[in-house]
Amino acid sequence: MDKHKILCVVGTRPEAIKMAPVILALKEHPAFECRVLATAQHRNLLDQVLRVFGIEPDMDLDIMQPDQTLAALTARLLPALDDVLQAEKPDVVLAQGDTTTVMAVALASFYRRIPFGHVEAGLRTWNMAYPFPEEMNRVVTGKLTKWHFAPTESACQNLLKEGVGESNIFVTGNTVIDALLSVAKREIPLPFNLDSSKRLILVTAHRRENFGAPFREICRAILTLADHNKDVQVVYPVHPNPNVCETASQVLGNHSRITLCEPLDYLPFVAAMKQAFLILSDSGGVQEEAPALGKPVLVLRNETERPEAVAEGVVKLVGADCDRIVGEAQHLLDDGAAYRRMARGVSPYGDGRAAGRIASVLRDYFAACV
Numbered sequence: 001m002d003k004h005k006i007l008c009v010v011g012t013r014p015e016a017i018k019m020a021p022v023i024l025a026l027k028e029h030p031a032f033e034c035r036v037l038a039t040a041q042h043r044n045l046l047d048q049v050l051r052v053f054g055i056e057p058d059m060d061l062d063i064m065q066p067d068q069t070l071a072a073l074t075a076r077l078l079p080a081l082d083d084v085l086q087a088e089k090p091d092v093v094l095a096q097g098d099t100t101t102v103m104a105v106a107l108a109s110f111y112r113r114i115p116f117g118h119v120e121a122g123l124r125t126w127n128m129a130y131p132f133p134e135e136m137n138r139v140v141t142g143k144l145t146k147w148h149f150a151p152t153e154s155a156c157q158n159l160l161k162e163g164v165g166e167s168n169i170f171v172t173g174n175t176v177i178d179a180l181l182s183v184a185k186r187e188i189p190l191p192f193n194l195d196s197s198k199r200l201i202l203v204t205a206h207r208r209e210n211f212g213a214p215f216r217e218i219c220r221a222i223l224t225l226a227d228h229n230k231d232v233q234v235v236y237p238v239h240p241n242p243n244v245c246e247t248a249s250q251v252l253g254n255h256s257r258i259t260l261c262e263p264l265d266y267l268p269f270v271a272a273m274k275q276a277f278l279i280l281s282d283s284g285g286v287q288e289e290a291p292a293l294g295k296p297v298l299v300l301r302n303e304t305e306r307p308e309a310v311a312e313g314v315v316k317l318v319g320a321d322c323d324r325i326v327g328e329a330q331h332l333l334d335d336g337a338a339y340r341r342m343a344r345g346v347s348p349y350g351d352g353r354a355a356g357r358i359a360s361v362l363r364d365y366f367a368a369c370v
Contacts, residue, residue, distance in 0.1 A: 003033040004366050007090035009081075011039040011063075011101030014285045016049035017266060018096045021178035021355035022119060023055055029359050031366065037084055039063045039077060039101045048265040052183070059084055067242070070133055073100050081108035092362060096120050096175070098134040098141070106144040119175060119358065121148035122155030123284075123305035130303055132209045138305075147365075149358050151175075151349060152308050172357040173350025176288045180270065181352040184293065188271040192259050198233040199277035199333070201225065205300055206239035207282040214320035215244065218300055219251035221325035222280070226257050228326075229333060234258040235272060278332055280325065287315050288349045296342035298328050308348035313341060 008023050010016045026034035038057035040046055050057065061080045063073065077100065085093070085108055093109045095102045096119035109116040118141055128135050139162075142148070148164055150156040151174035159169050194200060205218050226234050236252065238245045238260050252258045264272060270289075273279065279290050282300040290297045291314040299310075302319045309315035318328045332339045 004031060004092070004362075005033045005035060005088065005090045006092045006094060006362065007035050007037055007085075007088055009037045009039065009093065009095040009101065009105045010046065010050075010057075012097075012099050013046055013049050013266070014283075015096050015099060015101065016046050016053075016055075017179050017285065018120060018175045019094070020049065020053040020055060021175045021182070022094065022096070022358055024053065025355040025359045026362075029363065031363055032359070035059070035088060035090065037061070037081075039081075039105075052266050053179075059088075070100060074104055077101065077104040078108055081105050082111065085109065085112045085114060090114060091366075092117060094119060094358075098123065098131075098138045100133070100137060103137040103140050106141040110144045115146040116144055117147035117149060117358070117362070118142065118145040119149045120151050120155075121145060122150040122152075122157075122159040122169070124155075124158045125303045125305050127303060130209055130301070131207055131305075135305075147361060149354075149361070151354070154308055170357065170361050172361075173352075173354035174288055175350075175354045175358075176285055177292060177347060177350035178352050178355050180289050180292060183267060183270055184274070186267060188267045190268055190271055190275070191264070192235065192261055194235075194275065195233055198231050198257070199229075200272075200275055201232055201234045201329070202272050202276040202279045202281075203234060203236040204239075204279075204281040204283045204286055205236075206241060206244050207301065210282060210300065210320050211243040215247055216251065217320050217322045218280075218325065219248060221322040221329075222258065223252055223255060224322065224326050225329055225333075226255050228330070232257065232333070235261065237261050237264045237269070237272075239263060278329060280329065288347075291315060292345070292347035292349070294343045294345035296332055296339065298325065298332075300325065306349075312346055312348050314344060314346055316342070 010019050026032045036057045038060045040062045094117045095105050106116050148159050148169045149172050156169050156171050238248050276295050279297045287306045291309050297315045298318045318325050
């Protein structure tokens, strides 16, 4: 029997983490021929994750350029993707998340009349400016999607609210939990020294909408927390974007208990999360991963498309205001009961079997077409 060709597209590190379980599940399934296309929207950050999971792209667009604008990136992606779709002629295209890569591949698939499946569909803030441009990417992608693989019931309700047919929505759980559970038991050394007598605050901050004054507020809050708490050590893997790394270096670079380092590979980052006392982050993936590891997260944004962890009380929105960040973090540093309420190890995002459910949906679709 001929196998059905499924093209999986990845462009950034978070996409690779969340698509890796799907790719591996499809490669193990006898009904599918799974092909992998890397756009390399983030070159090195993407490559390191694919190596962790033993995935070798079949095609690589190597699209990344220094200081690329969103318009230029999109303009390069569409014709390059179209060439791949014309040559490969896949039966289905899959991509995950809310990046420019995802929006562009959904549009290119639409132009070629190839059905598109969206992994982690239905996340919404209902504000097109926050996060930017991710919310727009999600909305556009959603209009072009055949299979909406929603990670949670909340995401499913968002899609129904937008008029997506119930028969096109599949609540699968989030594949990030599949990936996390597959690696969390590994013992991975960290590329920096930690003082075991100090509590680790792990920071990730790189959102485009926080560039400028909001990001300086975030850095000022980190500096204040380090100054006021002698038993705290801060580790901040800094995104290479000049809007991030230059300000971080200026504000935080000279403090003895703040370590600024290169972005961590996926495995060392999971190891750092496991050792953290508290995480400050504007990352969507961290909001999903850290609660499963029992780590409180203060989200450096005013809204989130992942409200489940907020409702569960294991994640809190604090925005980019220095005083609020410091106040909420200090509360967790000082109040053991408040800390324990947020560090319960509760994950509303899945059971580690999302990728298998996605593969089953596609198998059932092709079986029905026979």
